[in-house]
Structures are given as structure tokens and as C-alpha cells.
Amino acid sequence: xxxxxxxxxxxxxxxxxxxxxxxxxxxxxxxxxxxxxxxxxxxxxxxxxxxxxxxxxxxxxxxxxxxxxxxxxxxxxxxxxxxxxxxxxxxxxxxxxxxxxxxxxxxxxxxxxxxxxxxxxxxxxxxxxxxxxxxxxxxxxxxxxxxxxxxxxxxxxxxxxxxxxxxxxxxxxxxxxxxxxxxxxxxxxxxxxxxxxxxxxxxxxxxxxxxxxxxxxxxxxxxxxxxxxxxxxxxxxxxxxxxxxxxxxxxxxxxxxxxxxxxxxxxxxxxxxxxxxxxxxxxxxxxxxxxxxxxxxxxxxxxxxxxxxxxxxxxxxxxxxxxxxxxxxxxxxxxxxxxxxxxxxxxxxxxxxxxxxxxx
Amino acid sequence: xxxxxxxxxxxxxxxxxxxxxxxxxxxxxxxxxxxxxxxxxxxxxxxxxxxxxxxxxxxxxxxxxxxxxxxxxxxxxxxxxxxxxxxxxxxxxxxxxxxxxxxxxxxxxxxxxxxxxxxxxxxxxxxxxxxxxxxxxxxxxxxxxxxxxxxxxxxxxxxxxxxxxxxxxxxxxxxxxxxxxxxxxxxxxxxxxxxxxxxxxxxxxxxxxxxxxxxxxxxxxxxxxxxxxxxxxxxxxxxxxxxxxxxxxxxxx
Numbered sequence: 244x245x246x247x248x249x250x251x252x253x254x255x256x257x258x259x260x261x262x263x264x265x266x267x268x269x270x271x272x273x274x275x276x277x278x279x280x281x282x283x284x285x286x287x288x289x290x291x292x293x294x295x296x297x298x299x300x301x302x303x304x305x306x307x308x309x310x311x312x313x314x315x316x317x318x319x320x321x322x323x324x325x326x327x328x329x330x331x332x333x334x335x336x337x338x339x340x341x342x343x344x345x346x347x348x349x350x351x352x353x354x355x356x357x358x359x360x361x362x363x364x365x366x367x368x369x370x371x372x373x374x375x376x377x378x379x380x381x382x383x384x385x386x387x388x389x390x391x392x393x394x395x396x397x398x399x400x401x402x403x404x405x406x407x408x409x410x411x412x413x414x415x416x417x418x419x420x421x422x423x424x425x426x427x428x429x430x431x432x433x434x435x436x437x438x439x440x441x442x443x444x445x446x447x448x449x450x451x452x453x454x455x456x457x458x459x460x461x462x463x464x465x466x467x468x469x470x471x472x473x474x475x476x477x478x479x480x481x482x483x484x485x486x487x488x489x490x491x492x493x494x495x496x497x498x499x500x501x502x503x504x505x506x507x508x509x510x511x512x513x514x515x516x517x518x519x520x521x522x523x524x525x526x527x528x529x530x531x532x533x534x535x536x537x538x539x540x541x542x543x544x545x546x547x548x549x550x551x552x553x554x555x556x557x558x559x560x561x562x563x564x565x566x567x568x569x570x571x572x573x574x575x576x577x578x579x580x581x582x583x584x585x586x587x588x589x590x591x592x593x594x595x596x597x598x599x600x601x602x603x
Numbered sequence: 604x605x606x607x608x609x610x611x612x613x614x615x616x617x618x619x620x621x622x623x624x625x626x627x628x629x630x631x632x633x634x635x636x637x638x639x640x641x642x643x644x645x646x647x648x649x650x651x652x653x654x655x656x657x658x659x660x661x662x663x664x665x666x667x668x669x670x671x672x673x674x675x676x677x678x679x680x681x682x683x684x685x686x687x688x689x690x691x692x693x694x695x696x697x698x699x700x701x702x703x704x705x706x707x708x709x710x711x712x713x714x715x716x717x718x719x720x721x722x723x724x725x726x727x728x729x730x731x732x733x734x735x736x737x738x739x740x741x742x743x744x745x746x747x748x749x750x751x752x753x754x755x756x757x758x759x760x761x762x763x764x765x766x767x768x769x770x771x772x773x774x775x776x777x778x779x780x781x782x783x784x785x786x787x788x789x790x791x792x793x794x795x796x797x798x799x800x801x802x803x804x805x806x807x808x809x810x811x812x813x814x815x816x817x818x819x820x821x822x823x824x825x826x827x828x829x830x831x832x833x834x835x836x837x838x839x840x841x842x843x844x845x846x847x848x849x850x851x852x853x854x855x856x
Binding site for chain 2: 450453461464470473475531
């Protein structure tokens with residue numbers, strides 16, 4: 244304790260207010276999400292320089308954004324889950340299962356109008372919610388670790404989807420869905436699917452950062468015990484968080500149906516890992532208590548831009564997996580350094596820390 | 604003599620074969636610092652848990668302001684104005700002091716904003732600042748996560764939170780155990796200030812000098828039973844240690 248050195252001088256009786264004045268801009272600079280954002284900008288600049296004719300075009304940007312939309316919806320739910328120090332491996336399978344049930348329901352009703360489509364949308368979200376609640380109850384009440392519960396529901400949801408369809412993809416998707424949500428545009432070229440994703444992202448971010456629900460999400464991930472002792476209903480909150488993740492997977496199920504006009508049962512086996520990677524790259528701590536939706540969105544675009552850029556510049560796209568893997572490990576390393584520094588009460592500014600480390 | 608604000612009569616609680624509390628009595632008076640001392644395993648923590656709604660007892664009665672009550676949850680104790688600062692402080696390390704202060708008791712915005720869950724962050728911040736200032740707490744920043752603060756600052760946040768919400772009784776479980784010289788002085792001063800507001804303070808400590816310095820009344824627990832109640836002004840360290848270890852006994856309660 245440094246006070247030994249300074250002796251028993253006069254007490255600091257007021258709160259130092261200088262740090263309060265630290266503007267939102269300066270605080271933003273310190274965010275890991277923002278540092279990752281700079282990496283993303285650099286990537287975009289490099290690819291733009293290498294292929295100005297093909298990469299840096301509006302239509303290519305549109306393609307990248309459109310491809311990331313479904314993952315962004317899933318990423319919002321995953322960010323909440325990981326902030327509670329949980330994990331949800333089941334989202335890809337829940338997406339497929341919700342899509343299958345929705346497609347079968349719409350086929351059974353028949354018709355190609357908005358009435359049928361609306362029922363399909365609702366069914367998909369409700370089915371997703373049900374899986375989320377199933378996960379949440381087992382995790383919070385039965386105390387089975389999230390990794391195991393959602394690994395179990397990953398298998399169950401995928402298996403049941405295959406049982407329901409006999410392993411054959413359902414391809415009867417009402418054309419009102421495919422022409423609007425699937426590949427429709429509004430405002431002269433903005434994909435509808437991306438607008439939906441943007442709405443989910445914005446609402447997700449506002450709720451996480453400004454509401455009591457968001458605060459409790461951080462509190463539960465930070466210290467479940469501390470939250471419980473002040474009367475936060477931790478079990479209930481966890482169930483809600485997993486329900487959000489499931490419900491968003493249900494919504495993503497409809498979006499996927501609309502975009503691809505098929506249930507694509509086999510197409511989502513990597514989705515969960517891609518989304519988790521994006522959330523972690525975006526600076527959300529796997530140990531809970533820390534993270535942002537903004538980071539997740541940036542974390543989604545790094546793999547997306549790499550993939551797109553490698554294809555355009557003629558590098559074997561397989562390099563994307565290698566690069567994303569490396570970025571993922573670096574992101575978690577940075578989180579570790581930050582957490583260790585925070586635990587020692589040091590500056591959590593990464594740049595300053597790395598520099599000071601070298602100069603030691 | 605005034606009515607004790609919180610009173611325990613004949614509390615017993617067994618954990619398997621271990622009798623942690625054996626017909627223990629305890630009482631605290633408003634505007635007084637009551638020290639609760641005892642050797643390791645004497646039942647101090649068990650007694651505090653029972654009186655703060657964290658633990659059910661096997662038998663015995665708890666009275667609040669003279670009325671028998673059933674304490675079943677910490678939330679219920681909080682509602683009565685009883686707060687506890689645990690040894691592990693029970694703060695959420697990623698949240699800042701204001702968020703910790705109001706966790707579970709957030710001030711919401713009025714109207715539509717509050718209905719959708721928006722919090723009145725400015726009001727909580729300014730009230731927290733007042734609360735910290737009142738305690739002379741050396742909380743350096745209201746926006747830094749408490750996890751990155753020093754032990755003394757974290758302690759200050761935890762104590763300020765308890766004092767902010769308690770209007771009847773504050774339990775402090777070993778509040779000086781991990782602190783440096785100055786922080787300890789701060790905590791002891793805080794205890795006096797809280798007492799002067801008319802709140803009953805229960806101070807659990809192994810440090811006899813601190814106990815002698817700050818308390819008005821000393822209650823000694825030994826083997827789950829109250830061994831003695833002493834006026835802090837008319838006792839000395841040798842006597843307290845003797846009572847704690849069982850080397851001496853005194854007209855026990």
C-alpha cells in the first residue's frame with residue numbers, strides 16, 4: 244500500500260472528479276472493440292489498395308454486409324450469453340430446427356401470401372425461444388454447465404430437424420419471403436435482410452448498455468454471487484438471456500429460409516463457432532462481465548472482409564480460416580492481458596501496457 | 604435501556620455433527636457499536652448469516668425492534684434496513700462503484716423510459732457521490748470498474764453501499780482484515796460516523812486493539828454460545844482474550 248510511503252497525511256475526502264470528465268471519445272479509444280475496429284479499417288484499406296476496382300465498390304460492400312446479416316442477429320444473442328460467462332453452442336442447430344418447423348408449417352397451411360409468411364415467422368421465433376428456455380432452465384436450475392447443455396441441444400435440435408424432414412431439405416418457401424426478406428432491397432439498394440439485422444443490433448446494443456436488464460447481464464457474468472446477494476434473480480435472468488439467444492436463432496432461421504429458399508439442414512454446422520469467434524474477437528470476455536455489441540459486429544466483419552478480400556485478390560480463400568484462427572487467439576490473449584492488468588489494478592490501456600512492457 | 608433493534612434468543616444451528624450455534628443470544632442497540640468477537644469456529648459468521656437472512660436456524664427466535672420475525676432472505680433483511688458487508692465484499696468486479704451501489708435497487712427514469720428499463724444514471728451517480736463524500740471514502744473514480752481498485756477502495760465502496768441502504772443495522776464482517784494502516788483508520792472512523800447517525804453497527808474482528816478502539820459493547824462468542832457481554836470501557840484485552848479462549852469465564856449471559 245502506497246500510503247505507507249506518504250505517511251498519514253490529510254485524507255482524500257472527496258472523490259476525484261477529473262476522471263469523470265473523461266469524454267466518451269477517450270473512453271471509446273480504450274475499448275478493445277475499438278482497437279479491433281481499427282484493425283478492420285486497416286484490412287479494408289489494404290484490400291482497397293490491392294483491388295480498388297473490385298473490392299472497394301458499393302456492390303461488394305453490399306455483398307459483405309448481406310452475408311454477415313444472419314450472423315449479426317445470432318451474434319447479438321451470443322454476446323449476451325457470453326457476457327453472463329456462458330456459451331451457446333446450439334444456435335446453428337436451433338436456427339435449422341426453427342427453419343424446418345416454420346417451413347413445414349407454412350407448407351401445411353399452403354398459400355403464398357403474407358398471412359402464411361407471418362405465421363411462419365412467428366412459429367420460427369417461438370420455436371427458437373422454446374429451445375432457448377430449455378437451455379436456460381437446464382443451465383440455471385439444473386446447474387448443468389452451459390457448454391454441455393447447449394452441446395446437447397445442438398445435437399438434439401439438429402437430429403430432430405432431420406427426423407422431421409427425413410433428412411431432405413424443405414424447399415417450399417413462400418415467395419413473399421424470398422423476394423422481400425431474402426433478396427429484397429429498400430431505399431435503392433439496401434438489403435432488407437441487413438436492415439432487419441441492423442434493427443436487432445441497435446436494439447440489442449441499447450438494451451445491453453442502457454437498461455437494467457443489460458446491467459444485470461453484466462452483473463451476473465461479473466459475479467453471480469454478488470448479484471444474488473443484492474436480490475438479482477440470477478436464475479430467471481439466465482433463462483431470459485438464453486431465451487433471447489434462442490429467439491434470435493429462430494429469427495435467423497426465417498432469414499436463412501428467405502435468403503436461401505431452403506432449410507439448408509447441413510449448412511449451419513460451423514455457424515456457432517463462427518459467431519462465438521466474432522463475439523470473442525470483438526472483445527467480449529469469455530470469462531464474463533465484459534463486452535459490447537459493437538465489438539461483436541466488428542468481430543463479424545473481420546472474417547467476412549478477409550474471406551471476401553482473399554477471393555478478390557486471388558489468394559486461396561482457405562487462408563481466411565488460418566487468419567481468423569490467428570486473430571481469435573490474439574483477441575483472447577489481449578483479453579487475458581487486460582484481465583490480468585485489471586486484477587492488479589493497473590492501466591487497462593493495451594497500447595500503453597504493451598509499450599511499457601517493452602521499455603521495462 | 605432502550606429496546607434492542609435486533610435481538611436473537613437461543614439460536615441454534617448444527618452443520619452435521621458440528622453445533623455452530625448453541626443456544627446463542629445476541630442483541631444490538633441503535634446508535635451503538637457492538638463488537639462480536641470469538642476464536643475461529645466460535646460461530647461469528649454463522650450468527651451473522653442467521654441475522655442477515657442468509658441462513659436458516661434450527662431453533663431460536665429473532666426479534667426486530669421487539670417484534671419476532673422470520674428472516675428468510677437477504678432481500679428481506681435489506682427491506683428492514685439491515686445490511687451486511689461480507690469479508691469477500693460481494694461486489695461485481697466489472698461494474699463501477701455507482702453500479703455496485705445501486706445493483707438490485709436501480710433508480711429508474713420516469714415515464715416511458717423507465718417502463719422500457721432505462722435507468723436514471725445521473726441521479727444514481729450524484730447520490731453515490733454524496734454517499735461516498737459523507738463517509739470520507741477515498742473512492743477515486745466513479746467510472747472505473749471496482750475490480751481494478753485497491754483493496755481499501757473496494758472496502759470503501761462495499762461499506763458505503765451498506766451504509767447507504769441500511770437505516771437500522773450494519774454488519775461488518777472483518778472489515779479491517781486486509782487493510783493497510785490508513786485504510787483501517789478510515790474504516791474505524793466510518794464506523795463511528797455511522798453509529799452517530801443512530802444506526803446499530805455490528806463489528807466483527809479478530810483485532811483486539813480495533814475492537815477496544817471503536818466499540819461501545821463487546822459480545823464474546825465461544826463454541827457457539829455467548830460467553831460474555833462487556834462494556835468496552837470497563838474491559839481490557841487480557842480479559843477479552845481470556846473469555847474468547849475459555850481461559851476465564853464471567854457471569855455469562
